[in-house]
Amino acid sequence: MKAAAFAYARATSVVNALELLAVHGDKAKVLSGGQSLMPAMNLRLLSPDVVIDICDLAELRGIVVKGNVLVIGALTRHVDLQRSADVATYAPLLRDAIVHVAHPAIRNRGTIGGSLAHADPASELPACMVTLDATIVVRGPGGERRIAATEFFKGIYETALSPDELLVAVELPIAPAGSTCFFQEFARRHGDYAIVGLAAQAVVKDGTFANLRLGFFAVGDRPLLAAVAGKLIDVFVTPASLAEAAAALVEELDPHEDQQGSPAMRRHLAKVLLLRCVAALLARPELDTGAAG
Amino acid sequence: MTPTRPAADGLSVLDRPNSYIGKTVPRPNLDRLLQGRGQYVSDLELPRMAHVVFLRSPYAHARIAAIDADGARRMPGVIAVVTGRELEAVITPWVGVLAHLKGLKSAPQSAIAIDRVCWQGEAIAAVVATSRAIAEDAMEQIAVDYEELEAVTDMRTALDPTTPVIHGSLGDNLAFERTHNAGDVDRAFFESDTVVEAEFVFGRHTGVTLEPRAVVADWNAAEARLTIYQGTQAPHMVQNIAALHLGLKEAQVRVVCKDVGGSFGIKVHIYADEMATYALSKLLRRPVKFVADRVESFNTDIHARDHRCKGRIAVKRDGTITAFEIDDLTGIGPYSMYPRTSAIEANQVVNLVGGPYVTQNYRARTRVVFQNKNVMCQYRAVGHPIACSVTEGLVDLAAAKIGMDPAEIRRRNLIADDAYPCASPSGMRFERLSHHASLAKLLQMMNYDALRAEQAASRVRNIHRGIGVASFIEVTNPSAAFYGVGGAKISSQDGVAVRLDAQGSVICQTSITEQGQGSESLTAQIVGSVLGVSMERVRVILGDTDNTPYGGGTWASRGAGIGGEAALQAAKVLRGNILDVAAAILQSKPAELDIVSDSIVNTSDGAQRIELSELARIVYFRPDTLPPGIQPELMATRHFVPRQYPFAFTNGVQASWLEVDTQTGFVKLLKHWVVEDCGTIINPQLVDEQIRGGVVQGLGAALFEKCIYDERGQLTNANMADYLVPMSGEMPDIEIGHVVTPTLETELGAKGAGEAGTAGAAAAVANAVNDALRPFGAIITEIPLTPQVILTALGRI
Known part of the structure; x- marks a missing residue:
């Protein structure tokens, strides 16, 4: 070795x-x-x-707020995200997610840019970027390109980055007032890659979703911004409508088979996550009825 | 601790002032290890040392048509590329069989494969270079022409007539078969009220030591002597085997084993790549180092536990168990391991099933088959987790069927604490066990009734928790019955030499070894206590065939019981010798003197008479002042081997309390309890931590660990990301209690403790999961209990 x-x-x-x-x-x-x-x-x-x-490039490190955008340098380490007051305030989803990234020793060294450029479909940060509608900033010989996170991830370990480009930063829209978030993943052990995970952000008004973004990961070759979220926005969610959404979610997923789980198990767990997420975000525990089974 | 026996009248040799026995004292080697001064073979550098890497087969079964290593040989830094055929001239092949395992057969195995490879990972060439990195570069340049052969992978079809026979000369793929029949099993089943049967499936797993297997072999042609530095549990065994196959006398081989970064039975065997390293050193006349990397470790460290065992139990309505029956099948890879063989685990399963219980009706069959996967052999708690999971799984299934509480059915069937000595239906002899005292203590520690109430209350809230109990017996302190009677040159006796040096310090050489379990500490504690000297004065030397007495080493939970007794006896003799000299110096009688806190004292009033350092000064430098006729012997050696019982059985019981998320199939371990009886406890902390470590390995088997092979015999998760070892984040608190029933075969009274945790942990967890799932009618008899397995059993996917 x-x-x-x-x-x-x-x-x-x-x-x-x-x-x-x-x-x-x-x-x-x-x-x-x-x-x-x-x-x-x-x-x-x-x-x-x-x-x-590129570890010496201080210009790529750091977290700053610029207007309505939180800018995170590519070399910012996971541990810095975890400890950042700005991340906690303006991107609480990221704060919740980061503790699920591997172990402290790895978080002390691993960087956000590295994680995104690596594009492991089972890792947490790419899904967060998709959910948060981040912009990935890359620089190449022709200058700077700004790529929507939803367009950045192309497959397993594949991104829109070309070999002569460097990922330099990500820009996250500051979480709108009144927004809430949900992060959960199923992993065999603390710190393992997820079998299935969900990074969600929502705006809840009067008990309904005014906005909802559901970023699933480890359910396909890249993080998936689930279209099924649309079915839950601006409607009063009932157990029946949620079950319908869960059924629709399954159609959206194209999970792979690996040693931790079959596609059927991943679909099942994604449904469980959807129910838990909606119940938690709406603060209606009765919606998590176990009907996913 | 709950002693099961009143203390004997008067003080024993251990019940002395300032005794270290039964006390948690710091391990003497801790500072050395914590300050980075451990001597691990992986770190060893010798002048002119070369590094070997092995080109390993990517196929599970293939003919080697041609090996082209010309390019590799020409690369700078490459010293040699050696094939199996070339190495054959230096080292002879071996066959892993033992005479007492009747019918066991295996084929000759070479240090490096010749003509054919039989598992993915078997070495086909050695690349020796000035660094490991260069050797790896060169390895990539070797072209091998393989003709892939059909691989035998499924143990269930290995014996089918249509399945290829891996070793044609053996006639079939059956390595070993044993049947056992005791009592009247048919009648017991016929007359029972209920019969329950199940097939128990155990995943293949492995030991995953932090430091991989490591060896430096140094052939000194001038001395005609080979020094082997190796992380091993049995230095004298390595000496014997290396000499035998290199055509040397044992006196020409020295084995040095200092610190070992974890072993768990993985390093008690002789591996082909280690043999090749010895041979390469002899061939190349220079030191050669082999350190397995992590991928190699997964592919070549022995695997264990791959069993499918059908079990049946017969019970009466009142809970009386009237019979056990098992039919066990295991696949061991293409060769029986050397020299301990790969039939021991299956043999243990037959020996141990039903062992804690009264019934004498027992029928068993085990079959051990060859397959094209990595070799399987003894790993911590050999066979016990299989036997315990089958027995305890059946007992719980029977209890559920007749509607009896799992604790109650055990109370009604465990061998009574006053029924000893007695024997199990498989012929295992028990000196004295404490099943009922242990169970009572466990139930009290876990507050069993309150836990049952909590379980019921949780179920109402749709939270599914389970309680699992598993009683077990454990083989420790093995006599020659384990290996010696079968012809293996694996010593079951151990020796300890103790001497008093000129300043009154004590040097102690022991043949047991240290792999982190505290052999050094327990030896110093015993010697210090018996001699009456402080532990700081006792220095323990182990792991060197030139500098310790001859002995077995540390395995099968034997270090404390056997090596500890030898230490006690040697220290007793030395103490007598010291008192003889002291009496001569002080013009007193030995019986009127004692040694306490490094000084000779009066027995009568405890008054200090002379410091040991002063006594030593006189003996070594002023013997002219001693009375005529006195020849002091301030060194004593004693050996010990158990003779009355083939094994000192221990017993215990474990319990698991866990929660199953029935939506996701995830199991959360909430708490684990162990009560065990290892006889005299020398160092409570070391015993408890040994048990905790063992439990964690058992929990790994229950929930996480599995070597996953595909149908072509490819190990598909040979890395630390995909092979899931248990980690602290998922581990529950583990509470440990003791019942103390010393063995009367030794003065020390210690039995083994190193494997008790592993023996019963998985059984307790499996029973707890089934207990949690009882409202759903799901029964799982397979480990590891993955979310996929649990969700499937629940019908959710």
Whole structure:
């Protein structure tokens, strides 16, 4: 379990990192927190010719509020998200989600940009970005591109990022007043990748959803912004309508089979999550009747 | 602690002032380990040391048509690429059979596969280079032409006539079969009121040591001597086997085993890649290091527990159990492991099923079959979790069927505490056990009735909690009956040498080994207590065949019971010798003197007479002042092996309290209790933590751990992300109580404690899950109890 030999370059600026990427293209890998890259290299699942280390790029680190947007630098570590007062205030969903990302040692090193660029369909942060309608900011030889999170994730470990581009930041619309959120995932052990997870944000007015975004993860090859949310907005949710929504949800999902669960189990658990989520967000525990079974 | 026996009159050799026995004292090796001064083989560097990696088969079963390693050989830093055929000239193959396991057969196994590979992960070539990374680079350049053969993977069809035979010379894929018939089983079933049967399925799992298997072999051609540094539980066994297959005398092999980063039975065997490393050192005349990486560990460390066991139980309406019957099947990979064999686990299952209970009607069959998967062999609590889960699962199913409380059916059937000595229907002899005292204590610790009430109240709120109880017996302190009688050169005796040095400090050499369980501590505690010296003065040396007495090592819960007794006896002799000298110096009588707190004192009034350091000074530097005719012997050696009983059985009972989310199939462990009886407790903290660690491994089996093979014999989760070891976040508090029934076979009275936790934990959890699911009519007899398994049983998916 030793990585194959590789060249190492420590980028001195974003511009320098882009120059290095322009030279090496897909023969290079960008190193930020290294929590997915290094194991993959040690297992020789990946053998990049060049590793471009961007850890020194202070310009990519930090959390700031700009008008109605929370801007998070790509190198911001999970632990910094977890401790950020701005994240807790303006993106509470992210605060709730981050503690489900692996373990403290990994959160101390892993970065938000690394997690998003890696695009594991079972990981928490991509789903949060989709739910929160984030914009992913990338920079390349042609300048900056701003990509909606819903367009960014293309498949298992696949994104809209091209080999000569660097993910530099994410922009999250500040959570509207009166919004609530829900985050839950089913994982065999604390810190494991989810079997199924749900990152949801809603605006509830007079007991009904004025807005609802449901970002499911580990139910397909990328995070899924469930269309079924539309059925629950601006209507009084009843056990029957919720059951109908749950049935419709199943049609939207294309879960994979792996050692933790069959597609049928993932569909079932997604329904359980939907019921729990709606019951929690509407503060109506009776809606979580177990009817998903 | 609840002693089951009144204390003997007068003080025993252990009941002394300042005794360390029964006290939680810090382990002498802690500071060394905490300060990073442990001596793990993985860290060892020797001059001119080369590193070996093994090219391993990607196929479960294939013929090796050709190996082209020319490119690899030419790479800078590569010292050699060695195939099985080349290594054959240095080391002979072996066959993992033992005479007392009648009918056990296996095929010759080579250090590196020759012509054919029989499991995914079997080594087909060794690449030796100046660093592991270079060796891995070179390995990628070796081209192998494989002809894939049909793989035998499903144990259920391994014996079918249409299934290929893995080793043609053996005739079939049956490695071992044992049947046992005691009492009148047919009549018992016929005359019973209720019969319950079930098939119990156990996932294959493995030990996952923090430090992988590691060996440095150093052939010194000038001395014609091989030094093997290895993380092993049995240094003298390694010495014997290495010498045997390299054509050396045992005196030409020294095995050094300092610190070991976890073992659990994984490192009590001899692995092909370790044999290859010894041979490579001899071939290349330089030190060679092999450290398994994590993927190799999953693919080659022994697996265990892959059983399917059909069980039947007969009961009367009043709860009397009248018979047990089992039909067990297990698949062990393509070879029986060496030298302990892969039939022991199945044999243990037959020995142990029904063991805690009175009934003498018992019929059993076990079959052990070959398959093209990694080898299986002994891992912590060998066979016990299978036997316990089957027995206790059947008892609970029977109790449910006749509407009896699970605690009550056990009360009515466990062997009475005053019925000893007695024997089980499989012939296991019990000196004295304490099932009822243990059960009573467990029920009191867990507040059983209140828990039942809480369970009922929760159900009303649609919260489904369950209670599972599992009684167990455990084999410890094995005599020669385990391996020696079958012809294995695995010693069942241990030796300890104790000497008093010139400043009154004590050096103690023991043949038991330390893998973290506290062998060093318990030895120092015993020696310090018996001698009357403080523990700080006692230095324990272990893990070196040149520098310890000959002995078995640490496995099968034998270190404290056997090695501890040898330490006690050696210290007793040394104490006598010291008092003889003291009497001569002080013109007194040995009987009038004692050693307390590092000094010779008067027995009568405790007055201090002479410090041990002063006595040692006289003995070593001024012997001229001693009376004529006195020859002090300030070193003593004693050996011990159990002879009266083949095994010192221990017993205990565990309980699990858990909650099943019936919507998601997730199990939350709320609490776990263990009451066990290991006889004399030397260090309560070490015993309790051993039990907790064992429980956690049992809980891993119950809920998480499984080596998942596909139908082509590919291990599909050979990494720490997909193979789920139990982690602290999911573990419940584990409360431990003791009943103390010392064995009378030794003065120490200690039985083993290292495997009790693992023996019964999974059974308790499985029973608790079924207890929780009782309102749903779902019964699960398969572990691990994954959400997928539970949701399927509930009909939700």
